[in-house]
Amino acid sequence: MSFAKLDELGRKLEALEHALAILGADEATHMAVGGGAKRAEALSALAGMHHRQATAPEIADWIAAAEAETLNDEQAVALREFRRQYTNMTCLPSEFVERQTSARLRCEQLWRDLRAKNDWAGFQPALEGIVTLVREEAALRSEALGLAPYDALMEQYDPGNRTADITPVFTDLKAFLRDFVPEALAVQQERCAKNPPRALSGVYAVERQRELGLAMMGAVGFDLTRGSLSVSHHPFCGGVPSDVRITTRYKTSDFLSALMGVLHETGHALYEQNLPEAWAHWPLGKARGMAVHESQSLFVEKQLGRNPAFWHWALPMVEQHLGERWTINEILPHVHHVERGLIRVDADEVTYPLHVILRYELEQELVSGRLAVSDLPEAWDAKMREYLGLSTIDNPADGPMQDVHWPSGAFGYFPSYTLGAMMAAQQWAAIIKAHPSVDDEIARGHFDTVNNWRHDKIWSQASLWSTPDLLERATGEKLNAAHFTAHLKKRYGA
Numbered sequence: 415m416s417f418a419k420l421d422e423l424g425r426k427l428e429a430l431e432h433a434l435a436i437l438g439a440d441e442a443t444h445m446a447v448g449g450g451a452k453r454a455e456a457l458s459a460l461a462g463m464h465h466r467q468a469t470a471p472e473i474a475d476w477i478a479a480a481e482a483e484t485l486n487d488e489q490a491v492a493l494r495e496f497r498r499q500y501t502n503m504t505c506l507p508s509e510f511v512e513r514q515t516s517a518r519l520r521c522e523q524l525w526r527d528l529r530a531k532n533d534w535a536g537f538q539p540a541l542e543g544i545v546t547l548v549r550e551e552a553a554l555r556s557e558a559l560g561l562a563p564y565d566a567l568m569e570q571y572d573p574g575n576r577t578a579d580i581t582p583v584f585t586d587l588k589a590f591l592r593d594f595v596p597e598a599l600a601v602q603q604e605r606c607a608k609n610p611p612r613a614l615s616g617v618y619a620v621e622r623q624r625e626l627g628l629a630m631m632g633a634v635g636f637d638l639t640r641g642s643l644s645v646s647h648h649p650f651c652g653g654v655p656s657d658v659r660i661t662t663r664y665k666t667s668d669f670l671s672a673l674m675g676v677l678h679e680t681g682h683a684l685y686e687q688n689l690p691e692a693w694a695h696w697p698l699g700k701a702r703g704m705a706v707h708e709s710q711s712l713f714v715e716k717q718l719g720r721n722p723a724f725w726h727w728a729l730p731m732v733e734q735h736l737g738e739r740w741t742i743n744e745i746l747p748h749v750h751h752v753e754r755g756l757i758r759v760d761a762d763e764v765t766y767p768l769h770v771i772l773r774y775e776l777e778q779e780l781v782s783g784r785l786a787v788s789d790l791p792e793a794w795d796a797k798m799r800e801y802l803g804l805s806t807i808d809n810p811a812d813g814p815m816q817d818v819h820w821p822s823g824a825f826g827y828f829p830s831y832t833l834g835a836m837m838a839a840q841q842w843a844a845i846i847k848a849h850p851s852v853d854d855e856i857a858r859g860h861f862d863t864v865n866n867w868r869h870d871k872i873w874s875q876a877s878l879w880s881t882p883d884l885l886e887r888a889t890g891e892k893l894n895a896a897h898f899t900a901h902l903k904k905r906y907g908a
Contacts, residue, residue, distance in 0.1 A: 416479035417489055420496050423473065424695035430464040432654050439652040439659040441519070443644040454519040462512040469504045488693070495697035495877055502570065505558040506551065514547050518823040525821035526647050534791060534810035541820060542787045545780055548825045552781050564781050567826030572703035572833070574880050577778070580829050583895055584771050587832070588801070590899055591768055595802075598752045598764045598906040611747040618669040618736060626669070626735035627662065627676035630728065634714060635865045636660075636680050637687050648818040649675040649759060651682035651711070655694060658683040669736060670748055671760060674715055681714030682707055684865070688873035702877045702884055704827060708834025709841060710872065716763055716835065717842040718864070720749050720905075723853040752906060754802045756812040764906055767835065768801040773817070773828040781825055790814045837885055839898040841868070844889040 434457060441453050477497050485493065506514075521540040528537040548567070555566035561576075568575040624643065632638050641658035653659035660683055662675040685701055693699025701707050718724050725745055733739045752762045758769040776793060779785035785793055794814045795807040806813030814820070819827055845852055849863050856864070871888035879887060886892050 415483055416476040417483055417485060417493065419476045420473070420480060420493070421695070423467070423476075424496075424697075427464060427468055428695040430460060430467070434460050434464065435652055435654050436657065436659075439661075442646050442650065442652070443659070443661055450520070450523045454516050454523070457519060458512045458516040461515040462508050465503065465506070465511040466508045469500070469508070473500055488698070491878055492693070492696045492698040498573070499697040501558070502555075505555045510547075510550070510554070514551065514823060517543055517547055518821070521821045521823075522818060525815065525818065529647075529811050529815045532809065532811040532815075534815065537810075537815060538787055541790075544821065544823050545787050548823055549781060549783065551823075552825075564778050564826060567781065568829065569826075571824075571827050572705040572830050572881055574882060575703075575705065575829065575833070580774075580833070583836075584767075584774065584829070584832070587767055587895065587899075588771055591764070592801075594899075594902065594907070595752070595754070595764055595768075597908065598902075599754075601906065601908050602747075602750075602752050606747065609743070609747075612740075612744045614668055614670075614748065615738060616667040618664075618666050620664045620666065622735050622737075623664055623669050623672050626731060627673055629731055629735065630673070631660070631676060631680045631683075633731075633859060634677070634680060634718065634861050635684050640687055641683055643676065649679055650818075651679040651686070653686075655686045655689055655691070658686050669732075674719060675759065677719040678711045678715040681711030684714070684868075685710040685873055688869055689876050690874060693876055698877050700877055702875070702879070703881050704830035705833040705837060705881055706872065706884060708830045709837035710834075710868070712831075712835050713838040713841060713868070717838055718856065718861075720763065721853070721856060722746060723857040725749060726857040727859040750905065754804055756798070756804055756806060756809070757816060763835075764902055765802060767832045770828050770832040772797045772801055773819075776814075777820070777825050777828065833893075836893060836895050836898040839901040840885065840889050840891075840894060841872070842901070843897045 437453065437457055437460070441450075441457070445453055477493065477500060480493050480496075521544050524540050525537060528534075549563075552563035552567050555561070555569070556563040559566050559569060561569060565576050568577075628638070628643055631643065636658075640656050641653070641660060644659065644661045645663060646661035647663065649662045651658060651660050660676065660679040662672045662679065664672045685707060689701065690699055722742060725742055729740050729742065729745060732745075750762075752764045754765060755761055758766065758773075761769050772794070775797065776785065776790070779793070780787065780790070791807065791810050791814055795805055798804050798806050798813070819825075845864060845867050848867070849855075852863050855861075872884070875884055875887075878884075882892060
């Protein structure tokens with residue numbers, strides 16, 4: 415049977431994906447600096463091997479033959495995803511994949527060194543090389559998929575996303591936030607004037623923060639026998655469902671920074687750990703896309719981690735691990751703090767979408783060739799001034815060098831963050847409607863209701879449905895940004 419051949423291929427590709435994921439996670443966390451060149455060679459060779467096996471010409475024949483076979487419902491949907499994956503992967507020659515993988519890894523390694531030195535001049539040539547490759551990839555994908563170049567890039571991260579749909583939503587959101595950010599800041603100032611916030615002590619040992627993070631990961635559902643927590647330059651969730659690698663970065667002056675990073679990445683990990691194991695070797699068994707993935711991470715960070723009910727439960731854990739006793743009224747001004755800041759990963763719920771929209775707009779300009787990498791610092795600064803009233807012109811480390819995405823060639827990814835935030839708010843609204851007392855459960859440290867809903871509606875569905883269909887089946891309606899703006903108004907408005 416041809417489907418049996420696809421099934422066997424899926425297992426071989428899964429093994430290579432496992433090796434690539436674990437080597438990649440290790441490269442970003444534990445690998446010695448001197449190992450960079452050889453690790454890049456190894457990963458490049460494995461990526462090329464994976465690509466050659468996944469794009470072998472005979473696979474097209476297997477797919478065509480399997481479509482004439484008698485398949486059960488799961489196999490039929492799996493076959494659809496095999497075809498989608500094959501179409502997307504055959505866009506790129508193996509030689510290009512190897513060349514791009516090597517360049518991405520070397521650029522990312524250089525970024526880690528030069529960002530710390532605020533050295534844009536040293537970094538610019540490497541990023542120019544990446545952007546050249548991204549434009550080449552966009553052209554290849556565009557021709558094969560019949561999509562505009564940037565849409566073709568987004569298709570890899572979240573099938574179905576199109577700029578024609580996203581840009582109007584982001585334009586409206588940007589307009590809302592321009593008025594709402596000053597309102598939220600004014601409300602915050604008034605509250606702080608009435609009740610001056612208690613300062614963080616500023617003495618938080620990394621190991622104690624780590625133990626607190628691990629305790630909260632386990633409490634919200636992370637399986638510590640199938641995953642771990644490490645340190646990296648940029649928080650991420652990597653590895654494979656049976657061995658999920660979470661990372662964060664610590665500030666000894668502020669325990670909330672690392673903790674919120676841990677909760678965010680735990681949201682990603684919960685999705686991965688709860689995907690259907692029986693489908694793990696099929697494209698069907700993978701997460702649907704990065705907007706859905708971000709909805710799961712932001713759900714844990716925002717809908718749970720910044721929920722007052724969560725902190726009624728969490729404060730005793732903070733006291734146990736960090737030795738500080740806080741009241742709910744003392745901690746919430748920190749948890750709900752709104753501030754115009756330079757760093758996306760440290761941004762609050764209100765200003766965060768503006769960071770994403772800035773990147774979404776700039777990377778379209780880079781991909782199209784309308785913006786040169788050499789002009790990126792000035793273009794970034796102009797948008798930061800317009801959207802957040804801040805300047806990065808003499809500080810590229812906190813400007814166009816702050817994220818790992820562009821050095822690693824991940825163009826088309828950023829819109830998923832804010833789409834994910836909207837989807838998370840919509841999922842929370844659906845849970846509240848179905849389970850009105852869920853906040854009371856969270857305040858007692860009980861997360862089963864929330865996790866069972868997400869397991870049934872999102873995690874167990876893997877890639878059965880398109881992103882719009884998945885959200886509509888889960889919540890009963892299409893993407894509705896009103897849930898996100900209502901969430902912000904309720905938590906941060908007057």
